[in-house]
Amino acid sequence: MTDTIDETAATPPEPGTAEREYLDKQVGDFVRRRVTELQKNRNEPGARGSRAVALLARLRRAADTEPGADASIWDATFKGAPEAPTSGSILEPTKAEWAIHIALTTYAVHQQSGTDNMHEAGARFATAVRRLEQGRATGDGDRSPVRRRFDALVTSSTLQELAVHLRGIVKQMRSESIAFDYGLLAQELYRFQVPRSIDRVRRDWARDYYASLSRSTDKADGSTDTTKEN
Known part of the structure; x- marks a missing residue:
């Protein structure tokens, strides 16, 4: 660590779209x-497993920091x-640091005491929310506590x-062994901090949520495409 800080570099410009997408992919891959x-190490016998379990406990304790x-x-x-780069002072955590910190500490909360793995590659967060929410609506037109x-x-x-709110949701997912991809979540957490990307993140969540809703409704109704070519 150096003793001096270049204050002239305190507020670097926002990265462009291409750079931003490259950075959020790096964040996702890291997480x-x-x-x-x-996940691999926590079930290993001996010192390796013990270290992984201890690290998960430390990550949980750091969730509010x-x-x-x-x-x-x-x-x-x-x-x-x-x-x-960060949109604020270099004295503050960067977007990447926030996304990584929240993703890893939330995973530790999600995985606590569970035997099943709570990270599932390729599983979207909003799709997992819909799985949790299914069947919990309180009445016609009402929204379940999960949806709220x-x-x-x-x-x-x-x-x-x-x-x-994220930690509140994953605690409920934990009880039902519903997993999702924490690398994808980390990318979304990074984009959520970029003003030009917030609406994109929300739109992706809406699409994932309602796409899974449509699939589950089709299965419940037994409605399948029976059209055949003549």
């Missing part, structure tokens, strides 16, 4: 590697992490507010 390694505040998880959240929590998450004004 996916970390979570995959934790800022990136970098807990030195006991630095190896998981900072070591080898991609670098990304999801709506609150989607309309969050800050990433920290989003993280609180």
